[in-house]
Amino acid sequence: MTALELTAVHHAFAGRPALDGLDLAVAAGEVVALVGLNGAGKTTALRVLTGRLRPDTGRARVHGQDPARLDPATARRFGHCVGAGLVTPDLTVTENLRTAALLHGLPRTAVDAASAAALDRLDLGPWADARARTLSAGNAQRLGIACAVVHSPAAVVLDEPTATLDPRGVVVVRTLVRSLADAGAAVLVSSHHLDEVARVADRVLVVHAGRVVGGLAPGPEMERRFFAAVLAADGGAR
């Protein structure tokens, strides 16, 4: 079964289309990256897939279920960080990780080990006892990601997970994303960094004007091929 799926999704904000027949599917064990210009529809697509936005028409599925109505067993296998993460500003980093682990349904006996592992994976050890609201933007982003994956989910959605990260953080998140997929998870990320997605993604999808207009094979000249795909879509639309 496809782990993450959007089919013919349309959505307009105040009459202005944001998604215009967007389709995508992510299988277990693969990393798929969405790239696109500002306003292309990436975040809106991820909001639909995480059940935060009900589309005008079309279908979203997470392990075969409507993401707005996941049964508890399926919800426990899903992790996402789209917009504000599952983070409480007045709790410490460790308290946030423990809370996220419990909310994702981990048994109490597994919570300490899972939160310690997530702290380590996101390189957040020095800030373990810091309140979330005191973190730098990059460390806050790392914490949002850590809370999304603390339960080792089988399907993961991350919106621009490296947007505010320093070069070391980029490597940390790249390693995390790859290891989640290598362990069997389906991972969908959005990004503006073509060189970065080329390193981590199995497939790169170009989103333009609210739909997927093509794929980019990771490799040389991605920037040129990206613009060619966007221009071709614009030309085709005229």
Ligand SMILES: Nc1ncnc2c1ncn2[C@@H]1O[C@H](COP(=O)(O)OP(=O)(O)OP(=O)(O)O)[C@@H](O)[C@H]1O
């Ligand atoms: N809550 C909202 N209300 C009105 N318009 C919205 C809302 N959210 C998104 N949009 C519009 O939908 C379109 C797609 O936006 P979206 O945030 O999905 O793009 P994006 O590809 O994630 O862009 P970026 O790369 O800048 O993050 C844009 O035209 C945006 O202005």
